[in-house]
Amino acid sequence: MPLPVVPDLSIVVPLYNEEESIGPLVDAVRDALGAAVSWELVLVDDGSGDATVQRAQSLAAADGRIVLVELARNYGQTQAMQAGFDAACGRLVVSMDGDLQNDPRDIPLLIAKLDEGYDLVAGYRMRRQDKMITRKIPSWVANRIIIWLTGVRIRDNGCSLKAYRRELLDQLHLYSDMHRFLPALAAATANARIAEVPVRHHARRFGTSKYGLSRIAKLLADLLTIKMIASFRESPLAMFGFGALASVVIAMAFAAAWLWPFAQRTGPLDSAHVNAYVLPGSALLCVALAAFLTMLGLIAEEALQKARFEERDDRIAARAVTG
Numbered sequence: 375m376p377l378p379v380v381p382d383l384s385i386v387v388p389l390y391n392e393e394e395s396i397g398p399l400v401d402a403v404r405d406a407l408g409a410a411v412s413w414e415l416v417l418v419d420d421g422s423g424d425a426t427v428q429r430a431q432s433l434a435a436a437d438g439r440i441v442l443v444e445l446a447r448n449y450g451q452t453q454a455m456q457a458g459f460d461a462a463c464g465r466l467v468v469s470m471d472g473d474l475q476n477d478p479r480d481i482p483l484l485i486a487k488l489d490e491g492y493d494l495v496a497g498y499r500m501r502r503q504d505k506m507i508t509r510k511i512p513s514w515v516a517n518r519i520i521i522w523l524t525g526v527r528i529r530d531n532g533c534s535l536k537a538y539r540r541e542l543l544d545q546l547h548l549y550s551d552m553h554r555f556l557p558a559l560a561a562a563t564a565n566a567r568i569a570e571v572p573v574r575h576h577a578r579r580f581g582t583s584k585y586g587l588s589r590i591a592k593l594l595a596d597l598l599t600i601k602m603i604a605s606f607r608e609s610p611l612a613m614f615g616f617g618a619l620a621s622v623v624i625a626m627a628f629a630a631a632w633l634w635p636f637a638q639r640t641g642p643l644d645s646a647h648v649n650a651y652v653l654p655g656s657a658l659l660c661v662a663l664a665a666f667l668t669m670l671g672l673i674a675e676e677a678l679q680k681a682r683f684e685e686r687d688d689r690i691a692a693r694a695v696t697g
């Protein structure tokens with residue numbers, strides 16, 4: 375029996391209701407890559423309600439290089455990409471959108487750059503063909519915030535056309551909407567070497583965009599998570615401990631403000647001070663908050679420790695398998 379051929383390059387494409395784009399997309403990938411490299415195209419159907427799956431199935435049946443991953447429901451672009459990364463066999467992996475807005479003719483440029491020794495090559499869209507108010511301006515602001523928060527200077531985080539080394543993807547786990555700042559995540563968690571190349575961008579020809587302005591709230595929440603991962607990944611207790619310390623200082627200030635009139639007292643006790651509950655109550659609340667934050671920090675440390683042990687076990691198991 376012939377051994378299955380493992381491709382050098384996997385192209386991962388998430389698809390949600392892209393029935394009209396999928397045929398031209400597969401043709402465009404074939405034209406761009408030809409037979410010069412061994413490749414596979416991993417199509418991930420993210421619970422489409424149209425004919426995307428049926429069309430993808432017949433395309434996969436006709437060409438052995440096309441792999442179809444079917445998700446049970448609509449999980450979102452990030453989760454679809456992660457499912458595609460998990461299924462991909464290539465030493466190098468490229469992600470791109472399935473709506474023909476990215477151009478497969480740019481893939482060889484990304485790969486050439488990756489071969490210069492980078493772990494991740496991010497495309498940035500020249501002359502981006504999207505709406506100004508709902509797309510380009512929010513995206514511009516988001517890119518500035520990402521640079522400011524993470525220190526990773528990537529021009530166009532939202533461009534899906536990116537290339538990665540397998541080893542890098544193995545260290546990442548994408549959830550929520552995190553594909554949008556994959557470079558920052560890669561830099562923070564895996565110390566990835568990152569480069570950028572300009573890529574083409576086309577207006578959507580078929581179907582509609584799956585996003586509106588509502589993505590902004592999710593993006594901000596994810597950014598906070600990234601910032602936390604980047605700053606306190608090694609020691610969450612340090613972050614929570616800092617909060618606990620600040621609470622203790624505030625508690626002491628409340629206690630001092632409460633006790634001060636007693637220390638100053640020369641005559642009989644002022645009933646207004648004796649009956650005042652606000653200051654001692656606030657001090658107690660701050661002490662409770664400090665205790666709570668310390669406990670959270672300890673739990674986070676414990677979870678991190680567990681994750682490290684699991685990582686170590688995985689490494690040992692992988693070594694055992696490879697001999």
Ligand code: UDP
Binds near residue numbers: 388392420448449
């Ligand atoms: N997509 C997906 N699941 C979703 C939303 C989008 O797989 O829940 C896919 C979509 O089919 C497309 C890519 O993600 O291939 C980018 O989506 P879209 O073009 O709507 O985003 P935009 O280009 O408008 O930012």
Ligand code: MG
Binds near residue numbers: 471473475578583
């Ligand atoms: Mg699009």
